[in-house]
Amino acid sequence: xxxxGLGLPMVVPAPDLPARVxxxxxxxxxxxxxxxxxxxxxxxxEFIRRLADAGLRTVEAxxxxxxxxxxxxxxxxxxxxxxxxxxxxxxxxxxPNMRGLERALALGADRIAVxxxxxxxxxxxxxxRTVEESLAVFEPVVxxxxxxxxxxxxxxxxCFGDPWEGAVPLHQVAHVCGALLDMGxxxxxxxxxxxxxTPGHVLELLAALNExxxxxSVLGVHFHDTYGQALANTLAALxxxxxxxxxSAGGLGGCPYAKSATGNLATEDxxxxxxxxxxxxxxxxxRLVATSEWMADRLGRPSPSRTLRxxxxxxx
Amino acid sequence: xxxxGLGLPMVVPAPDLPARVxxxxxxxxxxxxxxxxxxxxxxxxEFIRRLADAGLRTVEAxxxxxxxxxxxxxxxxxxxxxxxxxxxxxxxxxxPNMRGLERALALGADRIAVxxxxxxxxxxxxxxRTVEESLAVFEPVVxxxxxxxxxxxxxxxxCFGDPWEGAVPLHQVAHVCGALLDMGxxxxxxxxxxxxxTPGHVLELLAALNExxxxxSVLGVHFHDTYGQALANTLAALxxxxxxxxxSAGGLGGCPYAKSATGNLATEDxxxxxxxxxxxxxxxxxRLVATSEWMADRLGRPSPSRTLRxxxxxxx
Numbered sequence: 189x190x191x192x193g194l195g196l197p198m199v200v201p202a203p204d205l206p207a208r209v210x211x212x213x214x215x216x217x218x219x220x221x222x223x224x225x226x227x228x229x230x231x232x233x234e235f236i237r238r239l240a241d242a243g244l245r246t247v248e249a250x251x252x253x254x255x256x257x258x259x260x261x262x263x264x265x266x267x268x269x270x271x272x273x274x275x276x277x278x279x280x281x282x283x284p285n286m287r288g289l290e291r292a293l294a295l296g297a298d299r300i301a302v303x304x305x306x307x308x309x310x311x312x313x314x315x316x317r318t319v320e321e322s323l324a325v326f327e328p329v330v331x332x333x334x335x336x337x338x339x340x341x342x343x344x345x346x347c348f349g350d351p352w353e354g355a356v357p358l359h360q361v362a363h364v365c366g367a368l369l370d371m372g373x374x375x376x377x378x379x380x381x382x383x384x385x386t387p388g389h390v391l392e393l394l395a396a397l398n399e400x401x402x403x404x405s406v407l408g409v410h411f412h413d414t415y416g417q418a419l420a421n422t423l424a425a426l427x428x429x430x431x432x433x434x435x436s437a438g439g440l441g442g443c444p445y446a447k448s449a450t451g452n453l454a455t456e457d458x459x460x461x462x463x464x465x466x467x468x469x470x471x472x473x474x475r476l477v478a479t480s481e482w483m484a485d486r487l488g489r490p491s492p493s494r495t496l497r498x499x500x501x502x503x504x
Numbered sequence: 505x506x507x508x509g510l511g512l513p514m515v516v517p518a519p520d521l522p523a524r525v526x527x528x529x530x531x532x533x534x535x536x537x538x539x540x541x542x543x544x545x546x547x548x549x550e551f552i553r554r555l556a557d558a559g560l561r562t563v564e565a566x567x568x569x570x571x572x573x574x575x576x577x578x579x580x581x582x583x584x585x586x587x588x589x590x591x592x593x594x595x596x597x598x599x600p601n602m603r604g605l606e607r608a609l610a611l612g613a614d615r616i617a618v619x620x621x622x623x624x625x626x627x628x629x630x631x632x633r634t635v636e637e638s639l640a641v642f643e644p645v646v647x648x649x650x651x652x653x654x655x656x657x658x659x660x661x662x663c664f665g666d667p668w669e670g671a672v673p674l675h676q677v678a679h680v681c682g683a684l685l686d687m688g689x690x691x692x693x694x695x696x697x698x699x700x701x702t703p704g705h706v707l708e709l710l711a712a713l714n715e716x717x718x719x720x721s722v723l724g725v726h727f728h729d730t731y732g733q734a735l736a737n738t739l740a741a742l743x744x745x746x747x748x749x750x751x752s753a754g755g756l757g758g759c760p761y762a763k764s765a766t767g768n769l770a771t772e773d774x775x776x777x778x779x780x781x782x783x784x785x786x787x788x789x790x791r792l793v794a795t796s797e798w799m800a801d802r803l804g805r806p807s808p809s810r811t812l813r814x815x816x817x818x819x820x
Contacts, residue, residue, distance in 0.1 A: 194670035197731075202704035202740070354510035383814070386780025387739055388518035415513075416773035416810035417780075419736040423703055424518070457732035464702025464733075494732035498699070 197464035205426050208468040210246060211455060212341075212377070212408055212434045213239055215483075217248040217282055218452060219440025221260050225487050229263045233270040235483055239437060240277040242475035244455075248301065249279040252288035268295045280341060284315075289329050293336055300333045301341040301377075302326045304368060306361045309352035310345055310381070323367050330371045339375075342368035343410070347378045347393060348385035358396040365402050375406045377434055380421065383414025387424035394428045408432030411453050413439065413492075418453035419461055426467075433458060438480030438491035454493030456480065473499070513780035521742050524784040526562060527771060528657075528693070528724055528750045529555055531799075533564040533598060534768060535756025537576050541803050545579045549586040551799055555753060556593040558791035560771075564617065565595040568604035584611045596657060600631075605645050609652055616649045617657040617693075618642045620684060622677045625668035626661060626697070639683050646687045655691075658684035659726070663694045663709060664701035674712040681718050691722045693750055696737065699730025703740035710744045724748030727769050729755065729808075734769035735777055742783075749774060754796030754807035770809030772796065789815070 216236050220227055227235075232250070239247050249271055255262030264281070271279060272295065280299035283289040292300060304322055305311040311319045326342075333340050347361045365376050378393065390409070398404060409425045409432070411418035422433055439454035459471050477499050484491045491497065532552050536543055543551075548566070555563050565587060571578030580597070587595060588611065596615035599605040608616060620638055621627040627635045642658075649656050663677045681692055694709065706725070714720060725741045725748070727734035738749055755770030775787050793815050800807045807813065 194665070194667075196665045196670055196700045197702050198665065198671045198700075198705050200702070200704035200708045202707055205704075349510070349512045349514065351510070354512055355514045384512045384514075384780075386513050386516065386777050388516035388521075388781045389514050391518055392516045413810060414814045415776045416735060416770065417777055419732060420739045420777055423736045423739055454732065460731045461702050461733055461736055464700075465704045494729060498730050 197460060199464060199466045201466040205465055205467060206429065206431045208431065209426070209462055210432045211244060211458065211469055211471065212432055213244045213247045213437060213455060214410075214434050214452060215239065215247075215437035215440045215455070217251055217261065218434075219436040219438075221251060221258050222441040223260065223487060226260055227486060229266045229270070231486050232263070232267050235479070236271045236279070237274060238475075238479040238482065240274050242479055243469070243471040244476075245276065245470055246278045246280065249281050251282035251284075252291045253282065253284045265291065265295065268292070268297065272296055278339075280339070283329065285325055286329050286332065289333060293333075293338070298337065299339045299341070300329075301343060302329060302368075302373070303343040303345065304364050305345050306356055306364050307346045307350040307353050309350055313352075314345070319364065323364070323371075326368070327371045330368075330373060334372045340373045341375050341377060341408075342373035343377045343379055344368070345379040345381045348380040348389055349382055351382050358393055361393060362397055362400045362402070365397055366400060369402065369406065375408060375432065376402070377408040377410045377432075379410040380412055380418075383412035383417060385411065385421050386417055387420055390421045390424040391428055394425065394430065404429045405431075408434055410434035413451055413453050419457055422453065422458065423461070437476060438484055438496055439493040440480075440483070440491075451492055454491070454496065456493045456495035456499070460495045513776060515780060515782045517782040521781055521783060522745065522747045524747065525742070525778055526748045527560060527774065527785055527787065528748055529560045529563045529753060529771060530726075530750050530768060531555065531563075531753035531756045531771070533567055533577065534750075535752040535754075537567060537574050538757040539576065539803060542576055543802060545582045545586070547802050548579070548583050551795070552587045552595070553590060554791070554795040554798065556590050558795055559785070559787040560792075561592065561786055562594045562596065565597050567598035567600075568607045569598065569600045581607065581611065584608070584613065588612055594655075596655070599645065601641055602645050602648065605649060609649075609654070614653065615655045615657070616645075617659060618645060618684075618689070619659040619661065620680050621661050622672055622680050623662045623666040623669050625666055629668075630661070635680065639680070639687075642684070643687045646684075646689060650688045656689045657691050657693060657724075658689035659693045659695055660684070661695040661697045664696040664705055665698055667698050674709055677709060678713055678716045678718070681713055682716060685718065685722065691724060691748065692718070693724040693726045693748075695726040696728055696734075699728035699733060701727065701737050702733055703736055706737045706740045707744055710741065710746065720745045721747075724750055726750035729767055729769050735773055738769065738774065739777070753792060754800055754812055755809040756796075756799070756807075767808055770807070770812065772809045772811035772815070776811045
């Protein structure tokens with residue numbers, strides 16, 4: 189889709205970019221887990237169905253974390269069965285430990301994600317463990333998931349900067365990536381959790397990982413738009429050959445008007461760029477915009493996605 | 505400046521980017537002309553002084569257009585003398601015609617800008633002339649400005665898409681650029697007035713202009729963030745060798761919450777990327793953020809700049 193009837197954006201490929209990008213949609217999990225509002229289970233299921241209808245082929249559905257830590261996703265057991273039979277879409281779920289994995293497997297989940305940190309400070313704050321302790325927890329989880337034939341994604345957060353430690357050495361990121369791959373992860377997602385990265389840093393990290401025998405084909409990027417850098421960083425990653433990009437429909441997960449805005453890259457803004465570049469995503473932008481508008485209505489607040497606002501049929 | 509005390513962003517140059525970028529700050533002119541609020545002359549002068557103090561070396565000050573068309577800038581005659589003696593900063597002013605030029609020259613302006621359109625629809629809507637008629641108006645204006653020793657910038661709007669015509673052929677843009685250079689313009693600013701461009705389109709236009717003997721050294725880029733693409737497009741332009749980038753302090757000029765948001769690229773978001781890339785701008789980001797916060801208070805609304813919001817000392 190484009191600006192209706194006007195043929196915009198003009199489609200002009202750039203040299204040496206991938207022909208196709210897989211968007212890993214994180215709105216229902218990473219997005220809603222960071223929203224204040226608690227969304228009814230039926231609305232979440234409808235959101236996931238609409239995202240699949242819009243052409244997204246990977247939609248991270250929920251998290252089997254203890255409800256005490258993420259009350260917004262406490263209904264994982266009720267939600268997952270409502271969507272698991274959707275055709276043509278992968279529905280990974282996040283699991284924090286073996287107990288979460290067993291709950292997910294019992295419901296038939298066949299795509300699992302674990303969430304590691306590149307920094308000690310965030311491992312402590314988010315997981316209440318050291319980096320090594322958290323990796324030790326994940327090792328049998330990943331092994332068991334692989335035994336069950338599941339596909340496993342490893343998130344690595346704080347790859348480009350940490351709110352307590354500042355700069356994050358490349359070798360720390362490479363170490364965690366290597367450990368996750370060694371234990372059997374099929375793919376990794378490199379997270380700029382506080383949104384501070386710039387394009388040279390992205391290229392340097394990707395090259396450093398390649399040098400440590402981590403192929404680009406297993407790497408996805410997960411940028412936050414806190415400093416407005418997410419799409420420029422994505423372009424740099426595409427130039428390096430990355431073909432998996434995480435994004436959140438409507439930019440869910442960060443309040444657009446708060447100082448602490450730490451929202452994910454909005455899927456709409458990403459799709460506008462990719463389609464302008466002639467890169468196939470499978471996504472129908474018009475349906476995606478309609479879905480994110482519908483969800484914004486449910487949440488009772490406007491979306492921070494600029495493309496969504498530009499294409500919206502409503503005055504906001 | 506960076507996140508205080510944390511050394512962020514990490515400074516990591518990318519291959520083949522320029523060592524230095526000249527930011528052409530358009531907030532006081534392009535920004536304020538599109539704000540609903542009318543700002544007192546003294547506040548405008550203070551804004552320009554603070555931008556210069558923050559290290560910006562080119563600050564487009566105002567427009568000598570008829571007050572009937574742009575009432576927000578009706579005080580050009582009162583404002584310009586208050587700032588013209590600022591040291592170390594260029595203060596270009598926009599002039600629509602010979603009468604505007606004479607008013608500007610009489611006050612000692614030595615940098616002039618004219619504003620052309622790449623499309624007939626926008627020429628008609630904005631200038632009430634055909635493209636050729638508007639170029640004919642500019643020809644003696646540019647000649648007279650050059651005779652007086654002034655530096656002349658030519659804006660070319662709607663280079664990447666037009667809200668009435670949709671796609672804009674490259675040869676139309678090249679024709680207007682060539683005409684402006686032939687009449688004596690020293691530099692051009694390629695405007696994505698409705699913010700629809702994507703990076704491949706940027707690279708294609710720059711290459712097409714080079715083929716038409718327009719050197720990259722005279723080209724600046726002027727992106728709007730309507731679809732969130734401005735910074736990614738800027739990265740593409742830098743990769744092509746562009747070293748002049750237009751931006752608006754605090755993203756002035758587009759309402760952050762309106763459907764019709766058509767704001768300029770925020771200078772803060774641009775500076776974050778450039779400094780992360782190790783590119784010299786001369787700008788002190790902390791002072792710039794403080795200036796844009798001060799201006800947002802005067803306008804009574806928050807800034808759409810994501811970097812500004814992330815670095816703000818205030819809860820918003």
